[in-house]
Amino acid sequence: MNVTGHTRRSVSIRDVATAAGVSYQTVSRVINNHPSVKPSTRDRVLAAIDELGFRRNSTALALASGRSRAVTVLTSNTTHYGYASILQGIEETARAAAYSVGVGVLESTDEADEAAIAAQVQRAADSGGGLIVIAYDPAGVRALGAVPAELPVVGVVETPASPPGDDRPWVWADDREAAYEATRHLLSLGHETVHYVAIPSSTRRTSARTTGWQQALREAGAPEPLPLQGSWGPAGGHTAGLQLAQDTDVTAILCGNDDLALGVIRALHEAGRPVPGEVSVAGFDDAPHSAYLTPSLTTVRLDFTGLGRSAFALLHGALEESAQIAPHPVSVPELVVRESSGPPPARG
Amino acid sequence: MNVTGHTRRSVSIRDVATAAGVSYQTVSRVINNHPSVKPSTRDRVLAAIDELGFRRNSTALALASGRSRAVTVLTSNTTHYGYASILQGIEETARAAAYSVGVGVLESTDEADEAAIAAQVQRAADSGGGLIVIAYDPAGVRALGAVPAELPVVGVVETPASPPGDDRPWVWADDREAAYEATRHLLSLGHETVHYVAIPSSTRRTSARTTGWQQALREAGAPEPLPLQGSWGPAGGHTAGLQLAQDTDVTAILCGNDDLALGVIRALHEAGRPVPGEVSVAGFDDAPHSAYLTPSLTTVRLDFTGLGRSAFALLHGALEESAQIAPHPVSVPELVVRESSGPPPARG
DNA sequence: GCCAGGATTGTGACCGGTCACATGGGGCTC
DNA sequence: GAGCCCCATGTGACCGGTCACAATCCTGGC
Structure with a gap:
């Protein structure tokens, strides 16, 4: 009182x-x-x-006891739905465990920000506590790599195929499986093959999504076109879409995320190729607005929030022996079929 | 070395x-x-x-010196474009000033979370440093109100019409002006009046956006329909849109944000009322994907990132006398006319 | 050659907690 | 009734910095 x-x-x-x-x-x-x-x-x-x-006083507590009950999340562009959802999931779980959540944004201005990334990692390290790095993109991957070995860190990665020597804990959604399902869906509609507009790969090698797509094509004996490199936003999808629209053989396109799909659909629209009449398009992530697009978007839903929760749980386990290490369940991606995908046009 | x-x-x-x-x-x-x-x-x-x-060691520094060089941002749902952008702007500026940024998510589960909100504010206060509360919605407003008077805090608010006795610093984008412009645009196309689907109001009284809309109608001598209460997401817009679609007198709709507009357009589409052929729709915020919708969305762009930057600058000034208090410029909203708005259909 | 006084540097206490160890009382056993 | 042990509590040092003040050095002026 x-x-x-x-x-x-x-x-x-x-x-x-x-x-x-x-x-x-x-x-x-x-x-x-x-x-x-x-x-x-x-x-x-x-x-x-x-x-x-x-x-x-939490500051004094941190100083005296050594443990700071804090997590810093390193991520690029928080405005992307997936990233924001992961952050939300982390915060939610962290709050329940009485942890505070810090945010560090990685400017992904392509090159030369190696130093900036290192600086961000340093800052995060200085602020004590654990670290969660969203390593879906090059900036994140580099940040994860720049984390000093002795620091408790969990990576949210695209694929568990970790780089050699990397024994850090991570969580991931099964992107490969998701892409596989989406591709199979499109093939099952009768399309001869499926083209792919990729998000910037997090690794030098091919991404998990790309792998899943290729696997589905291979199993079906379908031709394997080269993936188009997109960006994260709809603009990249638009560019790629204009390109694909030229090729009348293209009847099905899988996109690395919903924003890309949006751009692709827009480009196809501008090129006079109706979706799904002539071309089917599927996205990735199931952003909140995807259900309300016209045509509404067929996509694969991933549990980003759950991913964030798992990431924190894993980190929590690493930080405190008392906390039981909840196994990080790989949430199963869920295909959501909507209007943007349909059978290919009858052969002329 | x-x-x-x-x-x-x-x-x-x-x-x-x-x-x-x-x-x-x-x-x-x-x-x-x-x-x-x-x-x-x-x-x-x-x-x-x-x-x-x-x-x-930043912890020891904070303990010994008293100043912690930290900001906590209190916000509901970070997955909304506007909120995420504000956060991004804050982080960017904070980083430049060597401040760390913490995030607290306010669960906006309507009722009974009064205690939860208070708890979040407490947590934020405990972690030391300043506070930025995004008070665009009821949860945020309540959180801002729950901040102890002695704590340095900046509110990001919808309207500068502050509640009585509230002398806290704030920043805001001129929502009233933005809504005014958008409404005038629609009226100038020849629409008899403009209907409005509102986002949940941050205040008990009418919101800034609603005010701007009403003002434009009044000045034009147009009938003033009742605003429809939407939610934040496209689902709310969809519901409202279905309702508005019934009324064939409705030819122009302004929406409280782009997501609502998306839902409204979808509903109109389902009801067989083409946009912009029969009904014009305008949104609010200019989310990244709005330009790529079909039809692309007429909307009002707000500088959320800049808003975040201003918020931090203001807080920074309050925290350190050395930092000059940058005046918080009210960024001018910018009307972006795209495909979703056009002249009303010729009278039958 | 001596002293004032600014330039440098060192000492002790403190921020608000925790940790390791010491100490004072019961209650039990034998 | 002595010996023990455990329960409850207190004391001192420490975490890694900062602050206020004291102490020393060096230099110029007379």
């Missing part, structure tokens, strides 16, 4: 101690639920705490 | 001090650029710092 408020200098455990007529250590025991405190004493201390409006 | 790496216990200024043969205070002076240190000594200390790979 701290009615007075306005305590300029914060009240410390020593203030509480004198108020309760005990030593500061006893107060420390009370706030840490140490068993060996006489109930009557405990009550007295708790009363004093309530009276003075004491709140434990 | 710390080649050894793997310094388990971090090196402190005292370690550096002994290495350089000076006292810890001298080291402190060097890292704080205190003028009165002999150049030769400074060099020796810097060499030792480099040698040992010393990095100043």
Whole structure:
């Protein structure tokens, strides 16, 4: 019942101690639920705490104990639906565990930001606590690589095919499987093959999504066209779409994310190729607006929030032996069939 | 040149001090650029710092000095484009000022989360440093209200019409003006009036966007229909759109954000009312994908990133007298006319 | 050659907690 | 009733910095 408020200098455990007529250590025991405190004493201390409006100073706690109960999330562009959802999932779980969440944005201005990335990692390391790196894109992957070995870190990665020597814990959604399903869906509609507009790959090698797409094509004995390199936003999809629209053989396109798909559909529209009449398009991620597009978008839903939750749980386990290490379940991607995919046009 | 790496216990200024043969205070002076240190000594200390790979412990700094160089951003749903952009703007500026950014998500589950909101504010307060509350929605507004008076805080608000007695600093984009412009645009195309699908209002009274819309109608002597209450997502727009589609008198609709507009357009499409042929629709915010919709969306662009930057600048000024208080410029909203708005159909 | 006084540098206490260890009382056993 | 052990509590040092003040060095002026 701290009615007075306005305590300029914060009240410390020593203030509480004198108020309760005990030593500061006893107060420390009370706030840490140490068993060996006489109930009557405990009550007295708790009363004093309530009276003075004491709140434990987390900075001092961090300094003295070493553990800071903080996570820093390193990510590029938080405005992308997937990234934002992961962040949301992390925050939610972290909050439940009384952890604070920090954010560091990786400017993915392509080149020369190697130093900037290193600086961000350093900053995150300095602020103590654990680290979660969203490594879906080159900037994230480089950041993950730049994390000093002794720092507790969890990567949210595109594929578990970790680089050699990388034994860091990670979580991932099964992008390969998702792409595989989406591609099979399009093939099952009767398309001869499926083209692919890729998001910037997180690795030098081919991405998980690309792999899943290729696998589906191969199993079906379909021709394997070269993937088109897109960007993250709809603009990249638009460019790629204009290009694909030229080729009348193209009847099905899988896109690395929903934004790309949007751009592709727009380009096809501009080129006079109706979707799904002439060309079918499928996206990736199931962003909230995808269901309301015209045509509504066939896509693969991934549980980003759950991914964030798993990432934190894993980190939490690494940080505190007390926390049980929840196995990081690879959530199964779910194909959502909507209007943008349909059978190919009858052969002319 | 710390080649050894793997310094388990971090090196402190005292370690550096002994290495350089000076006292810890001298080291402190060097890292704080205190003028009165002999150049030769400074060099020796810097060499030792480099040698040992010393990095100043931000936790200890915060504890000892009182200032924590940290900001916590309180916001609901970070997956919304506007919110994520504001966050991005804050992070960017904060990083430049060597501040760390924390995030607290306000679950906007309507009711009874009063306690949850208070808890979030408490958490943010505990983590030290300043606070930025994105108060575009009820949850945010309540959070802003729950911030203890003595805490440095900046609100990102919808309208500067502050509640009585609220003298906290804030930043805002001129939503009223933006809505006014958008409405005038639609009217100028020849529509008799403009209907409005609102986002959940941040205040009990009418929102800034609603006010701007009404003002434009009034000035034009147009009938003033009741605003429809939507939600944040496209689903709400869809519901509202279905309702509006019934009324054939409706030829122009302004929506509280682009997602709502998307849902409205979808609903109109389902109801067989072409956009912009029969009904014109305008959105709000200019989300990245709005330009690529079919039809592309007429909307009002707001500089959310700039808003975030201003918010941080303002807070920074409040936190450090050294930082000059950059005036928080109200960025001018920009009308972006695209395909979704056009003249009303010729009278039958 | 001596002293004032600014330039440098060092010392002790403190921020608000935790940890390791010491100490004072009961209650039990024998 | 002595010896033990455990329960409850207190004391001192420390985490890694900063702040306020004291102490020393060096230099110029007389």
